[in-house]
Amino acid sequence: MTFVTCDLCDEHADKVSVVTGLNWFSYGGRQAFGGEIVTVKCFEDNSRVKEHLATDGKGRVLVVDGGGSLRNALIGDMIAENAVSNGWEGVIIHGACRDVLELAKLDLGVVTLGCVPIKSVRRGEGQLNIDITFGGVTFRPGDFVYADANGVITSTEALL
Numbered sequence: 240m241t242f243v244t245c246d247l248c249d250e251h252a253d254k255v256s257v258v259t260g261l262n263w264f265s266y267g268g269r270q271a272f273g274g275e276i277v278t279v280k281c282f283e284d285n286s287r288v289k290e291h292l293a294t295d296g297k298g299r300v301l302v303v304d305g306g307g308s309l310r311n312a313l314i315g316d317m318i319a320e321n322a323v324s325n326g327w328e329g330v331i332i333h334g335a336c337r338d339v340l341e342l343a344k345l346d347l348g349v350v351t352l353g354c355v356p357i358k359s360v361r362r363g364e365g366q367l368n369i370d371i372t373f374g375g376v377t378f379r380p381g382d383f384v385y386a387d388a389n390g391v392i393t394s395t396e397a398l399l
C-alpha cells in the first residue's frame with residue numbers, strides 16, 4: 240500500500256477526520272499503512288491486544304486506546320511478530336511500545352506515542368471493538384484508518 244496521508248486529505252477533504260494534538264512516533268518497518276479499524280480499549284494491560292493480534296488481520300489495523308500511558312508497553316517484538324504472521328496491516332497505540340529495534344525490522348506499521356522498556360500486566364482486562372476517542376477523533380470499528388509519517392486520519396469509507 241503506497242500513499243501519503245497529505246494527498247488523501249487533499250483529495251477527500253470532505254470524508255476524512257484528522258487526529259490532532261498528538262506527537263506520534265513510527266516504529267514499525269512499514270511506514271504507510273491503513274485498513275479497516277478494529278479497536279481495543281485498555282489501560283496498562285495488553286491482554287486484549289495480544290489476543291486480538293493472534294487472529295486474522297488481513298486488511299485490518301488495530302487501534303488501541305491505552306489512555307495515553309507511557310508507563311508500560313502494550314506491544315513488543317513477540318506480539319508484533321505474531322501480528323505479521325496473521326496478516327495485520329499495522330497497529331496504532333495511544334500508549335507505548337518496546338523492542339523498537341526489532342519492530343523496525345517487521346513488515347508492520349507500528350505508530351505509538353513513545354516507547355518504554357517495561358511490559359504491561361495481563362489481567363484479562365480491556366474491551367474489544369467499542370468506539371474509542373483520542374486526538375479529537377472517534378475510531379469506530381469498521382471505519383478505515385490511514386497512517387504515515389505525517390499523521391493519522393480516518394474515514395467512514397475506504398479511500399484506497
Ligand SMILES: O=C([O-])CC(=O)C(=O)O
Pocket residue numbers: 285312313314315316317318319337338358359
Ligand atoms: O509480551 C508483552 O507484553 C510485550 C512484549 O514484550 C512482546 O510482545 O514481546
